[in-house]
Amino acid sequence: QQPVQSPQAVILREGEDAVINCSSSKALYSVHWYRQKHGEAPVFLMILLKGGEQKGHEKISASFNEKKQQSSLYLTASQLSYSGTYFCGTEIPNSGGSNYKLTFGKGTLLTVNP
Amino acid sequence: KAGVTQTPRYLIKTRGQQVTLSCSPISGHRSVSWYQQTPGQGLQFLFEYFSETQRNKGNFPGRFSGRQFSNSRSEMNVSTLELGDSALYLCASSLWVGTNTEAFFGQGTRLTVV
Numbered sequence: 001q002q003p004v005q006s007p008q009a010v011i012l013r014e015g016e017d018a019v020i021n022c023s024s025s026k027a028l029y030s031v032h033w034y035r036q037k038h039g040e041a042p043v044f045l046m047i048l049l050k051g052g053e054q055k056g057h058e059k060i061s062a063s064f065n066e067k068k069q070q071s072s073l074y075l076t077a078s079q080l081s082y083s084g085t086y087f088c089g090t091e092i093p094n095s096g097g098s099n100y101k102l103t104f105g106k107g108t109l110l111t112v113n114p
Numbered sequence: 115k116a117g118v119t120q121t122p123r124y125l126i127k128t129r130g131q132q133v134t135l136s137c138s139p140i141s142g143h144r145s146v147s148w149y150q151q152t153p154g155q156g157l158q159f160l161f162e163y164f165s166e167t168q169r170n171k172g173n174f175p176g177r178f179s180g181r182q183f184s185n186s187r188s189e190m191n192v193s194t195l196e197l198g199d200s201a202l203y204l205c206a207s208s209l210w211v212g213t214n215t216e217a218f219f220g221q222g223t224r225l226t227v228v
Contacts, residue, residue, distance in 0.1 A: 041204060042157070044217035087157055099170045102147075102159040 001026050003090045005105035012078050012112045020073040020108045022088030029100050031064050031071040032089035035082075036107075042087065045073075075110070083112045116140065118207045120220035127227050132193040135223045139186050139207030143218075145169075146188040148180060149204040151222075160203075163188050164210075195227045 003024045010018050022031060030049045036042040048064035048071060059076040071090075075082055085107040091100040119138040127133050139146050147170075148160040159172040163182035182188045186207075192199055202224050208217040 041219040041221050042206075043219070044206070047215045047217075089157075089159070101172060102162075102170065103172075104157040104159070106156050 001090075001092055001101075002103050003088055003105040005086075005088055005108050007108060008106070009109040010111070012110070014080060014112055014114055015077055016112075018075045018078060018110060020075075020086050020088075020110070022071045022073070022090065022105055024069040024090045024092070026069065026090075026092045028064075028066065028069055029091040029093055031062070032091070032102070033062055033071075033073050034087045034089065035084045036087065037084040078110075078112045080112050080114065083110055085109050118205060118218050118220035120203075120205055120223050122223060123221065124224045125226070127195050127225065129195055129197060129227055131195050132191060133195060133225060135190045135203055135205075135225075137188045137190070137205035137207070137220060139188070139205075140209075140218055143207040143209050144186050145208040145210055146182055146186065147206045147208065147217075148188070148190050149206070150174075151202040151204060152200070157204075160190065192225075197227050200225060200227045 003022050006021045012018055030047055032047050033045040034042040062073045064071045087104050087107045089102050089104045091102050093100055121136045137146055145164045147162040150158045160174055161168055161180050162170040166182045177193045180190045202222045204219050204222045206217050206219045
């Protein structure tokens with residue numbers, strides 16, 4: 001039940017916008033977004049909970065469409081510092097619903113050039 | 115405030131041995147999660163501990179276990195090491211406050227099994 005991320009890679013010029021998508025075949029409890037730069041630990045960006053919402057973090061925001069089991073990460077007016085691999089993590093209830101399994105997508109490599 | 119501390123940073127072990135990794139979370143964070151990251155499998159969730167109880171668990175064999183102490187520090191143990199256990203093991207410390215949740219990763223422990 002690994003979520004599918006698209007695109008796999010994207011190259012931007014500084015100031016351009018990008019959208020990264022994360023889709024699941026299962027009903028989701030939550031979606032997490034992370035960014036990881038090469039050789040560094042991941043950085044947690046945000047969590048979106050079941051109920052459908054959009055939230056923002058500086059010029060990075062995300063939406064969660066519970067019906068479509070999808071989340072999208074929006075990067076606006078990209079900066080050089082946004083370069084890295086973006087992962088989504090989806091939480092799916094285990095049978096019984098008392099706890100959840102967190103599964104990550106393969107990641108989207110974002111490169112921002114001057 | 116001090117970040118998440120993982121020890122040791124690097125470790126080389128022989129097949130069949132066991133290993134214990136340690137994670138000290140940010141003060142006030144009661145949740146600690148463990149992840150395995152490899153080039154082939156990507157980022158995978160191992161388990162999460164909250165107030166000394168395992169709250170969520172990924173799909174790893176029973177050789178992988180963990181525990182959390184009353185001061186929220188957590189340890190992860192892998193017994194009967196296999197070559198495929200070579201990976202970067204990350205822990206994350208979280209303060210769960212709904213959509214205002216914050217989470218921070220440690221720098222990881224790079225485990226090499228020879």
